[in-house]
Amino acid sequence: MKYHLITLGCQMNISDSERVSAVLEKMGYQKTDNEEEANILGILACSVRQKPIDKVYNKIARWNRWKNKRNLITFVSGCVLPADKEKFLKTFDFIFPMSELAAFPDMIREYGIVTPAGLKAPQPVMPKNEHIVDLWHIQPKYQSTYEAFVPIQNGCDKFCTFCAVPYTRGREVSRPSGEILEEVRHLVNQGYKSITLLGQNVNSYGLDKNGEEITFAELLRLIGEYGKQSGQEFWVYFTSPHPQDMTREVIEVVASYNCLAKQIHLPMQSGDERVLIKMNRRHSMDKYRKIVADIRELIPQATLFTDIIVGFTSESEPEFQNTVAAMHEFKFNMAYIAMYSPRPGAASYRWENEVQQDEKKRRFHELSEVMKIHTREYNQSLLSKTLRILVNGTDRKTGFSTGLTEGKISVRLDRRYDSLNGQIVDVKITGVADFSVSGEKVQTPALPKNERELVREK
Amino acid sequence: MMTDVKQQIKIDESFYKVENIRKLTDNTISLSLPGSRFKYKAGQHISLGIHGNYQSREYSIYSGANDKNLEVLVKEVKDGYFSPKLSHLKPGDLVEVHGPFGKFFIDEKLIPNNKFVFIASGTGIAPFRSMVRTHANLDYTLIHGVRYSNEAYDKHEYAPGRHILCTTGDKNGNYHGRLTGYLNECSFAENTHFYLCGNSNMIFDALEILKEKGFDRDHIHCEVYF
């Protein structure tokens, strides 16, 4: 018996899908990439944009056509908006929130009865996250042998006006710190090199527990201490933090431990005060500036990534130009720029979408060009340095190996080193492009732990 | 398993029965629900749904944190989808409540030594009524911008001199003209904290005026409705 799982959207869904796989494989199902030979077909949906939701509708229409030819079970989970949930109830055999994953085997065994999520009694529009802890108890089946995502927090209470996550994922719930540390230790013991702590508001960790759980800074410190004792080389990232809850203490802790990667993803969304207010981002540009100043002071070698939306509802040209100015000011190493599109369920969906698509495209291109100036300038500064690189695959065009620096700058290597996949090696940077660098693997004698810092990016 | 699942058919604790409806103007009501099953801070909002409808909207809590009932102030928006449905609710109807949400509340430590200026357009007054009913000894001034003076929802509840009504459509308020016009003429003590709520254009204009008057963004808190 085989299962086929389609995962759409963000890293959170990818992490959740590892737990879905674990549950199905424990039941004896084997994974297949070929949907035509599967008996269980599932989708982890994403509601951030319309396209992935359209994909869910297309898939289920196709799968339902196969139903009179063979025995099939279909399910959908992940981020599903209430309006889509209503429709999916009619087309999928199962629809359940991730927090009910632990009960999934029972649902399959009792196939034919409605699932709790499908009952017609008054069911809340907003998912309750109380049982999310059951999801975290499931040991995931990691997709990679050297890179893993560890959920530490789920849900969001921030209500940015462009985002529907609070309606699809429910309230902020933090995972017990003991479990997180256990999972991180387990991964390090297994030789994992890149571990990303995941959460919709990763640095709001613990705040929902009103003092009964440690803070995000304290969690990082414990991981840092463990990293020190372990004697292993690995990099711990976290995403996505919210500027509102970003403290100097978090930055101090990242600065203090080798295993806490010197890469910070800090979504800015807009460089304009008014747009930030309309987005309900709850921080001023001064607050953002202060955080970046703290990062630059305490971790000068850190790379800085961000998310930006252009063309939000009524964004004017001068407001957009403030974002351009911010791009020059903060010199991001990477900005994930999105053209605003109203998301069903989000507050701004109801507001007029005043900026024309062509204008959004223009702003997107203008901002991308500005970003390029700064990414290239930074990449240039890496030239002839020797950096630690995590080898993570092969370049489709050249067939040569690729990797990432600790700061998540993409590196193209001089040839193919299959045996090094998942290892951290020394690479001398010999070439520079807008969004990547290239280099040659060099032989470096293994360094004692405390000297590794010397060969990090400065 | 069958019975286990069936047992879960019960009214979820997120559902509340409407207890009372007060009509404040032709198109604005105060919807009163039983006391909330959660603790909230004055200024926070809830998300409100109607049983049988998968949509929901956000509404600031209009009651004080210690009041017996949970109240919201709802204006029926012309051609709106949801607010007209709320306006047609009757006592006994089932609504779905989630929350409390948001950070638009006062840091209680600031209350003894600071002044508070609340600036609201229309139903943006809702969180401020909650704050005034919750915190005794609040040194506040509420500047409320509306079109007509009958939109001064529950004005009688505020202490004399603390509620400044700015009206553009009639001359029955304390100030005839836009709220921002009044704000321009005011001067405020240095230890003032500002809370702005309602229409985003009003908030942006007020923000500029306050910044020009030399107030730091850290002292200005905003809650945008639309």
Ligand SMILES: Cc1cc2nc3c(=O)[nH]c(=O)nc-3n(C[C@H](O)[C@H](O)[C@H](O)COP(=O)(O)OP(=O)(O)OC[C@H]3O[C@@H](n4cnc5c(N)ncnc54)[C@H](O)[C@@H]3O)c2cc1C
């Ligand atoms: C945090 C937050 C708190 C809120 N608190 C309140 C509250 O206490 N009371 C309240 O009445 N509304 C409040 N709102 C607005 C409310 O959520 C709905 O947007 C409003 O009721 C309109 O919903 P609708 O479905 O009828 O209109 P839709 O069909 O969604 O149409 C929306 C349009 O209505 C207009 N609009 C939205 N709100 C108002 C309003 N209050 N007055 C005039 N025009 C409006 C906007 O132009 C918007 O484009 C709040 C919004 C937010 C984000």
Ligand code: SF4
């Ligand atoms: S964008 Fe805003 S609302 Fe959406 S998940 Fe992030 S913090 Fe929460």
